[in-house]
Amino acid sequence: SKAPMRVAVTGAAGQIGYSLLFRIASGEMLGKDQPVILQLLDLPQAQKAVKGVMMELEDCAFPLLAGMIATDDPNVAFKDADVCLLVGARPRGPGMERADLLTANGAIFTVQGKAIAENAKEDVRVLVVGNPCNTNAYIARAAAIKVGRTNPNNYHGMLRLDHNRALSQLAAKSGREVSSLKKMVVWGNHSPSMYADYRFCESNGDSVKALINDHAWNNDVFLPTVGKRGAAIIEARGLSSAASAANAAIDHVHDWVLGSSDWVTMGVPSDGSYGIPEGVVFGFPCECKDGQFKIIQGLEIDEYSKGKIAITLKELEDERAAVADMLK
Numbered sequence: 001s002k003a004p005m006r007v008a009v010t011g012a013a014g015q016i017g018y019s020l021l022f023r024i025a026s027g028e029m030l031g032k033d034q035p036v037i038l039q040l041l042d043l044p045q046a047q048k049a050v051k052g053v054m055m056e057l058e059d060c061a062f063p064l065l066a067g068m069i070a071t072d073d074p075n076v077a078f079k080d081a082d083v084c085l086l087v088g089a090r091p092r093g094p095g096m097e098r099a100d101l102l103t104a105n106g107a108i109f110t111v112q113g114k115a116i117a118e119n120a121k122e123d124v125r126v127l128v129v130g131n132p133c134n135t136n137a138y139i140a141r142a143a144a145i146k147v148g149r150t151n152p153n154n155y156h157g158m159l160r161l162d163h164n165r166a167l168s169q170l171a172a173k174s175g176r177e178v179s180s181l182k183k184m185v186v187w188g189n190h191s192p193s194m195y196a197d198y199r200f201c202e203s204n205g206d207s208v209k210a211l212i213n214d215h216a217w218n219n220d221v222f223l224p225t226v227g228k229r230g231a232a233i234i235e236a237r238g239l240s241s242a243a244s245a246a247n248a249a250i251d252h253v254h255d256w257v258l259g260s261s262d263w264v265t266m267g268v269p270s271d272g273s274y275g276i277p278e279g280v281v282f283g284f285p286c287e288c289k290d291g292q293f294k295i296i297q298g299l300e301i302d303e304y305s306k307g308k309i310a311i312t313l314k315e316l317e318d319e320r321a322a323v324a325d326m327l328k
C-alpha cells in the first residue's frame with residue numbers, strides 16, 4: 001500500500017475545517033487508495049475544540065486515516081507536509097479597515113509561509129483559503145521565497161468556489177446538466193471584482209454563450225450573482241459558506257494532484273500570462289496533468305473582458321501595495 005501523505009490544515013477548529021477534515025480522511029481529496037496523516041494547526045485557545053474534532057475523526061474509523069496531531073506551532077504543523085491547506089485567517093472585526101485586515105493577515109501568512117518553506121516537503125502544494133486568499137497566498141509565497149527550498153509556483157489561492165458557483169448558475173440558465181459544462185474560467189481576485197467568463201464554455205459541443213445569447217443577463221445578473229454569492233449565503237444562513245468552500249478546496253487539490261478532466265480555475269502566481277504581472281496570485285484557467293498545473297494559453301481577450309480583468313487586477317495590485325512594507 002502507498003506511504004501516507006501528510007496534510008496540514010490550519011484553522012482546523014473552524015467551520016470550514018469541520019466540513020473539510022472528514023472528506024480528506026475519507027479519501028475524497030487524494031484518492032481512495034491514499035492514506036493520510038492530518039496535521040492540525042489552530043490558535044492556543046482553539047486547541048480544546050480541535051481535540052473534539054479529532055475525537056469525531058477517530059469515531060469514523062476511516063481506513064485511510066493513518067495518524068493525526070494537533071498543535072499551535074506552525075513549525076510542527078507543517079513538518080514534512082505534502083499539502084498545506086491554509087484556512088485559518090483573521091476575520092474582519094467591527095470597525096476594522098481593509099488595510100488593517102491586510103496587515104493582520106500579513107502577519108499570519110509571513111510566519112506560515114516561512115514555516116512551510118523551512119519544514120514542509122520541497123514539492124509541497126499550498127492552497128490558501130483564508131481571506132483575502134489571493135493576497136495571503138502572495139504573502140506566504142514571498143516569505144517562502146526568502147527561505148528557498150520549496151517551489152514558488154506551488155502557493156495558490158482558492159478561486160474554485162467561484163468557478164463552481166459560476167457553473168451552477170450557467171447550468172440553471174442554459175438548462176444543461178452542470179456536468180456537461182466545460183471550459184469555464186474565473187479571472188482575478190476572490191472578491192466581488194472577479195470576472196467569471198463563460199465565453200469559451202461548451203456543453204455537449206454547443207457554445208454556452210450562444211445558447212444563452214444574453215449580454216444583459218451576463219452583465220447585470222450572472223456576474224453580480226457569482227460575485228456577491230458569499231454575501232448572499234451569509235444573509236440566508238447567518239454564517240459564511242463553509243461546506244461549499246471545503247468542497248472547492250477538495251476539488252482544487254484533487255485536480256492538482258490527480259489531474260483535471262476539464263479547465264479548472266486556480267489562483268496561481270502569474271508567469272506573465274495575459275499581461276498579469278509576474279507573481280500576482282490571479283485566477284487563471286488551468287489544466288492539471290501528472291501532478292503539475294499549467295495555465296491555458298492563447299485565449300482571446302475581447303474589449304469587455306479586458307475591462308473586467310483590469311478592474312480585478314487593480315484591486316490585487318492595491319492589496320499588494322498595502323502589504324509591500326511587510327515583505328521587505
Ligand code: NAX
Nearest residue numbers: 011013014015016042043046088089129130131158161245
Ligand atoms: P472560522 O472563524 O469558523 O474558523 C477559523 C479558524 O481559524 C478558527 O478556529 C481560528 O481559531 C483559526 N485561526 C485564526 N487565526 C489562525 C492562525 N493564525 N493560525 C491557525 N489558525 C487560526 O472561519 P471559517 O468559516 O472556517 O473560514 C475560514 C476562512 O476562509 C476565512 O478567512 C474566510 O473568509 C475564508 N473563506 C474563503 C473562501 C474562498 O473561496 N477562498 C470561501 C469561504 C470563506 O469565506
